[in-house]
Structure formats: C-alpha cells, structure tokens
Amino acid sequence: MQRILPYVSGVIASLILTCDVTPGLAIPLTPFRYELQAQRHCPGDAVVWLDLRKGIYYSKRQRWYGRGFNGNFVCREEARASGYRRSLLGLR
Numbered sequence: 001m002q003r004i005l006p007y008v009s010g011v012i013a014s015l016i017l018t019c020d021v022t023p024g025l026a027i028p029l030t031p032f033r034y035e036l037q038a039q040r041h042c043p044g045d046a047v048v049w050l051d052l053r054k055g056i057y058y059s060k061r062q063r064w065y066g067r068g069f070n071g072n073f074v075c076r077e078e079a080r081a082s083g084y085r086r087s088l089l090g091l092r
Helices: 004-018 035-041 076-081
Strands: 047-051 056-058 071-075
Touching (some): 071 076
16 A cells, blocks of 8 residues: 555646646626616626525526525626526526
8 A cells, every 4th residue: 555655646746737727717796786787787698686695596587586685686697607506496
C-alpha cells in the first residue's frame, strides 16, 4: 500500500497539470425589487420571481410568482445561467 501511494499521487498531480482547466465565466445575477425594473434591465427576456432560499424561480403564470420575503425579480436567462432551476409546481 505504501509503495502504491506515491505513484497514485504522482498520476493525480500530472493529470491536474496536463488538463487544460479554464475558469467558467458566470453571468452576474441582477435582482430587482420591482417587476418593471427587471423588465427594463432585460427587455428581450422574461421576468421571473427567484426564491433565493429554495433556489428556484417561478414564471408569471405560477401561483408563487411575486410572493414571499426571500425572493426578487430577475431575468430568466440570468437565473438559468446562475444555476437556478425552474419550479414545476404552482402552475395554474
């Protein structure tokens, strides 16, 4: 076991050095208090209600859109690019 450990750590180190790892560019998420502000920020995109505590967003036709204390209005594409997922519940 002790003979294998240096070999494995050397392989891992060489893999880390030879892999071309580039940092991903994240799109900044711009939260807004009011829906109209978000719509002005992204006129070509849909505005969604992002629940920051749950990490999901609701579209305008869903029950929880614009409700709750832990959320903000954001552009849908910014929310998607930031890793938030859409809610499947609450459809009318």
